Amino acid sequence: MKNVVIFSVSYYGRAIFRKLKKIPNKYNIICFIDNDLAKHGTEFAKIPIFSPNKLTGMDFDQVLIAGRSMQDQAHQLEYNLQVPKYKIRAFKKSEVAISKNGSLSNNKERSTLEIIEIILKVFNNNEIDYWFAYSSLLALYRGEKLSSYSDVDIILISYHAADVLWQELSSLDFPNIEISKYYGRGNNSQKINKIVIKSLVNIEKEEPAVFDICVKLLKDDIYVSEIDGLTDYIPVKYFSGFTTIEYNNFQLRVPMGLTEHLEFVYGKGWEIPADYWATSSMGNLTERI
Numbered sequence: 001m002k003n004v005v006i007f008s009v010s011y012y013g014r015a016i017f018r019k020l021k022k023i024p025n026k027y028n029i030i031c032f033i034d035n036d037l038a039k040h041g042t043e044f045a046k047i048p049i050f051s052p053n054k055l056t057g058m059d060f061d062q063v064l065i066a067g068r069s070m071q072d073q074a075h076q077l078e079y080n081l082q083v084p085k086y087k088i089r090a091f092k093k094s095e096v097a098i099s100k101n102g103s104l105s106n107n108k109e110r111s112t113l114e115i116i117e118i119i120l121k122v123f124n125n126n127e128i129d130y131w132f133a134y135s136s137l138l139a140l141y142r143g144e145k146l147s148s149y150s151d152v153d154i155i156l157i158s159y160h161a162a163d164v165l166w167q168e169l170s171s172l173d174f175p176n177i178e179i180s181k182y183y184g185r186g187n188n189s190q191k192i193n194k195i196v197i198k199s200l201v202n203i204e205k206e207e208p209a210v211f212d213i214c215v216k217l218l219k220d221d222i223y224v225s226e227i228d229g230l231t232d233y234i235p236v237k238y239f240s241g242f243t244t245i246e247y248n249n250f251q252l253r254v255p256m257g258l259t260e261h262l263e264f265v266y267g268k269g270w271e272i273p274a275d276y277w278a279t280s281s282m283g284n285l286t287e288r289i
Contacts, residue, residue, distance in 0.1 A: 001025060002061040006032050007052070007077070009044050011150040011207065012067030015096035017045065018205070030060055035076075045204045055081050066091035067150075092275035098148070098207065109147040111199035111209035115177065116146075116250055119154075119197070119211070122168040128161045130154055130213075131242060132252050137262055138270070140245045140254060151210035157223060157239060162192040162215050169197070176200050184215075191215075193225070235264075 004020070006013050009032045020027045032044055033052045040051050055063070055077075063083060065073045070090055077083040098105045123130050132140065134153040139146050146152050156162055162181075169179050178200055184193040197211040216223035222233045238255035245252050255261045262270045 001028050003028050003030050003059065005030055005055065005058070005060050005063045007034075007063055007065045007073045008032070008067070008069065009034050009036075009039055009049055010067075010069075012065075012069075012091075012096060014044075014203065014207065015098075016064050016066055016091060017047075019091075019096050030058070033063075052076060052081060055083060060087070062087050062089045064089050064091065066093070066096050093273075094275055105145070105147065107201070108199075108207055108209050109145050111176075111201075112145075112147040112152060113248055113250075115152075115197055115199070115209055115211055116247075116252075118169075118172070118174070118177075119165070119213075120250060122165055126161075126164050126168065128156065128164060129158075129239075129242075130156055130161070130253055131239060131255050132245075133255070134265065137254055137258065138266075138273075140247060140252065141258065141262065142273070146247070147209060150207075151212045154211060154213045155223075155239070156213060156215050157218065159188075159191040159193070159215055162195060162213070165213065166192055166195055169195070234261075238264075 004027050006016050006029060013032060013034075017029065017032075020029060029047055031054070032039075032047060032049045033055065034040070034049055035052060037051075039049045042049050063077055065077075065088065074088055074090065077088050078085055098108065122128070132153065133155045135149040135151075136146055136153045138144070139149055156165070166179075166181050176199060178198045180196045180198075181192045182194040182196070183189055184191050193215045195211075195213045197213070199209040201208045214225055216225045216232075216234065216239075218236070221236050223236065223239060224231055224233045234255075238257060238261045241256050242253040243256060243258060245254055245258075
């Protein structure tokens with residue numbers, strides 16, 4: 001039996017955990033490691049969560065990684081923590097993906113559709129401009145389920161829109177849905193710049209439907225926001241209007257020039273799903289604008 005450590009308790013770390021649980025007597029999960037200070041000293045599924053620095057002096061066979069932070073994790077393990085390369089195992093996205101036709105996939109998709117119905121009513125009733133974005137666009141273009149990705153991304157282009165959305169959602173009573181708000185930084189620290197909507201599930205067994213609704217701000221001829229400590233920028237032309245894609249009888253707004261936009265964000269190979277894709281591969285990130 002291999003003694004393993006899982007890097008991250010986020011979406012892909014939990015996916016690795018569930019995969020290993022289906023292979024009894026082959027893996028012993030010693031712990032999780034995570035760069036989120038708030039998680040240190042806590043547990044997931046009764047397994048402790050430590051700082052990556054705890055690996056020093058720990059006896060283990062492999063550290064398991066997957067997902068869009070994989071490149072950064074591998075670099076941190078090998079160069080910062082001196083973990084030998086042969087002890088780092090990267091899982092393909094397809095290896096840890098939820099079964100497309102299983103009950104867990106159906107549960108997540110059902111919740112995804114319920115949340116879409118809720119937010120579209122708010123958007124339409126309040127004439128809020130919005131665009132489905134990032135991996136959600138890939139799903140829509142490829143004819144995949146939105147729930148097959150870690151979350152559903154939606155962009156707003158004003159703080160007022162985020163305020164209205166929050167007020168409307170807060171007035172509704174949905175016992176199986178959790179809604180959270182986050183604020184900007186500096187001069188915008190009193191303004192909501194992100195709303196996260198999540199279905200409530202037993203997260204040890206399945207993934208919730210998650211909607212990440214972010215505000216982008218106009219700066220000169222681009223819209224900007226922060227992602228993983230970098231500035232994410234999109235030219236104004238993509239949000240100068242919208243086209244729609246039908247999804248389960250919903251008409252969802254997407255950016256103008258959809259294929260050009262996807263190439264701008266994900267590069268020329270965006271049409272082919274990548275098993276080892278990382279956030280750093282995005283073409284619209286810069287240190288600071």
